[in-house]
Each structure stands twice: as structure tokens, then as C-alpha cells.
Amino acid sequence: xxxxxxxxxxxxxxxxxxxxxxxxxxxxxxxxxxxxxxxxxxxxxxxxxxxxxxxxxxxxxxxxxxxxxxxxxxxxxxxxxxxxxxxxxxxxxxxxxxxxxxxxxxxxxxxxxxxxxxxxxxxxxxxxxxxxxxxxxxxxxxxxxxxxxxxxxxxxxxxxxxxxxxxxxxxxxxxxxxxxxxxxxxxxxxxxxxxxxxxxxxxxxxxxxxxxxxxxxxxxxxxxxxxxxxxxxxxxxxxxxxxxxxxxxxxx
Amino acid sequence: xxxxxxxxxxxxxxxxxxxxxxxxxxxxxxxxxxxxxxxxxxxxxxxxxxxxxxxxxxxxxxxxxxxxxxxxxxxxxxxxxxxxxxxxxxxxxxxxxxxxxxxxxxxxxxxxxxxxxxxxxxxxxxxxxxxxxxxxxxxxxxxxxxxxxxxxxxxxxxxxxxxxxxxxxxxxxxxxxxxxxxxxxxxxxxxxxxxxxxxxxxxxxxxxxxxxxxxxxxxxxxxxxxxxxxxxxxxxxxxxxxxxxxxxxxxx
DNA sequence: CAGTGGTCTAGACCACTCT
DNA sequence: GAGTGGTCTAGACCACTGT
Numbered sequence: 001x002x003x004x005x006x007x008x009x010x011x012x013x014x015x016x017x018x019x020x021x022x023x024x025x026x027x028x029x030x031x032x033x034x035x036x037x038x039x040x041x042x043x044x045x046x047x048x049x050x051x052x053x054x055x056x057x058x059x060x061x062x063x064x065x066x067x068x069x070x071x072x073x074x075x076x077x078x079x080x081x082x083x084x085x086x087x088x089x090x091x092x093x094x095x096x097x098x099x100x101x102x103x104x105x106x107x108x109x110x111x112x113x114x115x116x117x118x119x120x121x122x123x124x125x126x127x128x129x130x131x132x133x134x135x136x137x138x139x140x141x142x143x144x145x146x147x148x149x150x151x152x153x154x155x156x157x158x159x160x161x162x163x164x165x166x167x168x169x170x171x172x173x174x175x176x177x178x179x180x181x182x183x184x185x186x187x188x189x190x191x192x193x194x195x196x197x198x199x200x201x202x203x204x205x206x207x208x209x210x211x212x213x214x215x216x217x218x219x220x221x222x223x224x225x226x227x228x229x230x231x232x233x234x235x236x237x238x239x240x241x242x243x244x245x246x247x248x249x250x251x252x
Numbered sequence: 253x254x255x256x257x258x259x260x261x262x263x264x265x266x267x268x269x270x271x272x273x274x275x276x277x278x279x280x281x282x283x284x285x286x287x288x289x290x291x292x293x294x295x296x297x298x299x300x301x302x303x304x305x306x307x308x309x310x311x312x313x314x315x316x317x318x319x320x321x322x323x324x325x326x327x328x329x330x331x332x333x334x335x336x337x338x339x340x341x342x343x344x345x346x347x348x349x350x351x352x353x354x355x356x357x358x359x360x361x362x363x364x365x366x367x368x369x370x371x372x373x374x375x376x377x378x379x380x381x382x383x384x385x386x387x388x389x390x391x392x393x394x395x396x397x398x399x400x401x402x403x404x405x406x407x408x409x410x411x412x413x414x415x416x417x418x419x420x421x422x423x424x425x426x427x428x429x430x431x432x433x434x435x436x437x438x439x440x441x442x443x444x445x446x447x448x449x450x451x452x453x454x455x456x457x458x459x460x461x462x463x464x465x466x467x468x469x470x471x472x473x474x475x476x477x478x479x480x481x482x483x484x485x486x487x488x489x490x491x492x493x494x495x496x497x498x499x500x501x502x503x504x
Numbered sequence: 505c506a507g508t509g510g511t512c513t514a515g516a517c518c519a520c521t522c523t
Numbered sequence: 524g525a526g527t528g529g530t531c532t533a534g535a536c537c538a539c540t541g542t
Binding site for chain 3: 255256257262291292294296298312313314315
């Protein structure tokens with residue numbers, strides 16, 4: 001005999017999968033579920049906690065529990081270099097999304113470099129770097145954190161240090177400064193968000209995040225920037241295209 | 253005043269972050285944590301459940317709770333096409349990993365096509381397809397699910413339908429059959445695993461997965477295969493490289 | 505106001521592991 | 524046998540939402 005809480009969570013999971021419970025539907029109250037399945041409220045709550053941690057439902061205090069909706073934005077790592085390739089005009093995010101309710105807040109600071117950034121930038125932990133912190137939102141709800149780190153020697157005193165949109169794109173500015181980014185290395189980690197990310201992104205319990213690092217290089221292999229994007233998994237799909245003739249590096 | 257369980261989970265999370273509790277370390281028992289923080293065992297368990305769902309700890313019945321270890325394999329989507337580019341010799345996974353304790357189990361079936369595969373392959377749901385299901389393991393612990401779907405008209409009766417390693421790589425076989433894969437479209441979803449994936453991959457609670465779809469096209473834009481990889485987030489980092497001159501499609 | 509989910513307690517029994 | 528985590532109960536108080 002499986003535990004009662006597992007029986008209950010399986011029953012509810014099946015109802016969601018089958019469509020008996022649809023996106024946005026309200027589940028029966030914890031008390032009624034307890035009566036229906038002849039278990040205590042503690043056991044009901046344990047079953048609901050399981051579904052919550054799977055990202056299937058969401059609970060609102062004083063109201064009830066609901067089947068979660070899922071809508072995803074398309075996220076293309078390749079757009080980061082595309083800035084300076086096809087269309088050298090604008091910050092890709094705003095260029096394509098602004099007319100559809102997108103916005104972003106920008107903060108620029110000069111900070112001591114955290115270890116995980118220093119390691120990727122090839123500088124010493126604690127060196128000063130210029131940091132552009134952005135939270136991108138869509139119709140009022142945040143949907144990604146986008147923190148860019150630039151070596152102080154490259155960015156200080158330039159447009160990059162201003163806390164404003166850079167209409168023609170940061171890659172264009174880097175090129176004008178003689179530090180064109182021609183190559184990028186991407187790393188994607190899949191993990192649960194920490195409390196700070198949960199707060200900044202208004203992440204619901206049971207939502208995983210992708211952490212997408214971009215390390216940008218010049219032709220002479222200098223790191224011109226390190227970007228750390230945090231993408232809530234329930235709001236994104238990561239897309240890219242590859243061609244056999246594209247000369248994929250396939251480095252060991 | 254924050255809830256007691258949040259105070260306790262924050263204290264423990266901080267000890268892990270600071271290194272007071274290291275990877276593999278045993279936490280105090282639930283009973284002793286209850287005494288130390290003057291809360292009931294239920295409250296202790298609620299705090300530990302939070303840390304478990306964040307992937308920070310793991311509990312073993314009858315033994316105790318431990319700080320989780322994290323080791324990651326490098327996962328390169330670009331290797332999928334690389335098969336037929338640089339080194340047409342072997343299945344990339346085994347070529348590079350076998351000498352280090354890697355193994356895989358293969359099952360080949362002819363099945364009715366699930367909707368999510370049919371949509372990507374451009375066939376009708378319920379059409380028959382050849383499915384190669386693999387679970388890749390490393391030193392005895394599974395680390396990814398790799399299910400490949402081929403149109404029946406291409407794969408039936410060929411080497412692809414044999415449940416064996418294909419030493420020179422499936423891409424090579426496709427080329428020999430006149431269906432060379434020259435282009436691929438990648439989609440990555442970040443989500444919590446479902447119970448079947450938890451079981452097949454022995455996934456611990458609090459571990460998110462990446463679902464990596466690859467849609468392979470011929471030069472005439474026919475889909476030659478659809479691959480669905482499931483990657484436990486705690487065992488992988490996804491890597492790729494990009495070059496400005498690489499002719500990135502940047503398709504809208 | 506009644507109903508909901510959030511928190512918390514004290515206590516119980518079980519299966520399991522380690523010594 | 525002692526200790527551990529897993530399960531489960533009955534009951535309590537709270538803050539919050541709706542009517």
C-alpha cells in the first residue's frame with residue numbers, strides 16, 4: 001500500500017493531466033479533500049505540497065488552490081551576438097518586445113567582482129567591475145534577470161556606465177570602443193532559485209530556473225563582458241538553430 | 253516575525269552557503285534540531301522540506317539528512333551535428349565517455365507517435381514511428397534519458413531499428429540512406445520532472461530537469477529525426493560556443 | 505460573518521539502519 | 524535496542540478573502 005498522501009497526489013495529478021482539472025481551475029478545499037479521501041488535513045497538505053513543488057498547482061491564502069497556467073517566452077541565446085551581425089540598431093529585447101508590453105529597469109553600479117564572475121572574466125575576485133543590472137518585465141510581471149559585468153578598464157566613463165537604455169545595443173558600443181565581441185561561450189545551469197531570485201522574479205514555489213551565462217570575447221580572446229541571465233522555467237523556452245556548414249567549433 | 257520554519261530553514265541554508273555545513277555533511281537529527289530551535293518536529297520537517305525542494309539537502313530514512321553533493325557533466329548540443337562534421341566515426345557519447353565508466357541501455361520499438369513528437373516531426377499523431385530509447389549511465393547512476401524518434405519510412409528495416417550501439421553514429425547511417433541531417437533546431441525547457449522521469453533517472457526531490465528537443469532536418473527541410481533528451485539539472489551544465497562569423501540564422 | 509490556506513503542537517506508530 | 528526519518532492524526536490559532 002502506498003502512503004495516503006501519494007495516493008491523493010497521484011489522483012489529483014491524473015485529473016490535471018487528463019484535463020478534468022484545467023489551467024486556472026480551483027481545486028476542492030483542503031477540508032473537503034480530506035473528507036473525500038478520508039484523510040486528515042495534514043495529509044491533504046502533504047499531497048498538495050508535492051504538486052506545488054512539481055509546479056502543477058499554486059495556493060493562495062484565504063482563497064484556494066489552483067491549477068497553474070503556463071505561457072512561455074521564446075529565449076534565443078543567439079540574439080546576443082546577432083546584435084552586431086544582422087541588425088546593429090538596438091537592444092534586441094526592446095527592439096522586438098517593446099510594442100507588446102515589455103519594459104525593463106536598469107541599475108548601473110561599480111562593484112567588487114564576485115568570484116563566479118571573476119573566474120569567467122579572468123580577473124581577480126574583488127577587482128572592480130561595471131555592472132548593469134536589469135529586470136525585464138512583460139505586462140507588469142518580471143520574467144528575467146539580466147546582469148552584465150564589464151571590465152572597469154573598458155566600460156568606466158563610457159555610455160555603458162549610464163543607467164539608461166543603449167538604443168543601438170551594447171555590442172555596437174563595444175565595437176566603437178575597439179573591443180568588438182566576435183565570439184561567445186554559453187553555459188546553462190538548471191537549478192532551483194535561491195530566495196533572492198524568488199523575490200526579484202516573483203517566482204512561485206515549484207518553479208525551476210535556467211541560469212544562462214554568456215562570456216563574450218574579442219578577436220584577440222579578451223573577455224569584454226560576462227552576462228548572467230536568470231530565466232524562470234515556467235515562462236521560457238530556450239531556442240537555437242544549428243547548421244552543419246556553420247563551422248561549429250566542437251571544442252573538446 | 254517570520255514563521256518559525258522559515259527562520260530555521262534560513263539558518264540552515266546560511267550554514268550550507270557559508271561552508272559550516274559542507275557537501276556530504278550530516279545535519280543534526282530532526283529531534284535535536286527541534287530542541288535546538290525550540291520548535292516541534294513538524295516545524296523542523298517543514299523547514300527541511302523547503303531545503304529539500306531547493307535541492308540543498310537529501311534525507312535518508314533511518315539514517316539522517318545530508319548536504320547534497322553537486323558534480324556536473326558537460327552537455328554540448330552541438331555534438332549532435334558534430335557527428336557528421338569533424339569525426340564521422342562513432343556515437344559521440346560512447347566515443348568520448350566510454351573509457352570513463354559510461355554505459356547505455358538501448359531499447360528500440362515501433363510505436364504510435366505521441367502528440368508532442370508528431371507536432372515536431374510534421375506527421376499525424378498516432379502514425380507509427382521508430383523509437384530508440386536510451387538511458388545513459390555513468391558509474392552505475394543514470395544521467396540522461398535520450399529518446400530518438402525516426403519516421404517509419406526512413407528507419408524501418410535499417411540498422412536504426414536494431415537495438416544496438418551504432419558505432420559509426422546514426423547521423424552517418426542517415427547520410428548513407430540519403431537523408432543527411434544538415435540542420436537542427438533546438439528547444440530547451442526547464443521544469444520539474446514527472447514521476448516516470450523521477451523513476452527512470454533516480455532523481456532526488458528538489459532536482460529540476462532540462463528537456464532538450466532536437467529536430468533534425470535534411471537539406472530539403474524534411475524532418476529526419478526528433479530527439480528528446482532529459483537532463484537532471486544537478487548532473488549537467490549545457491555548453492555551446494558561438495561565433496559572429498558563423499552565419500547564425502537568427503530566424504524570427 | 506463563514507470559509508480558506510498558513511502555521512504549529514503533542515503524540516503516535518512504522519520501517520529502517522547501526523551497533 | 525536505540526536512533527532515525529516517514530507517515531498520520533486531532534486539534535488549535537492566525538491572517539486573509541469573500542459575501
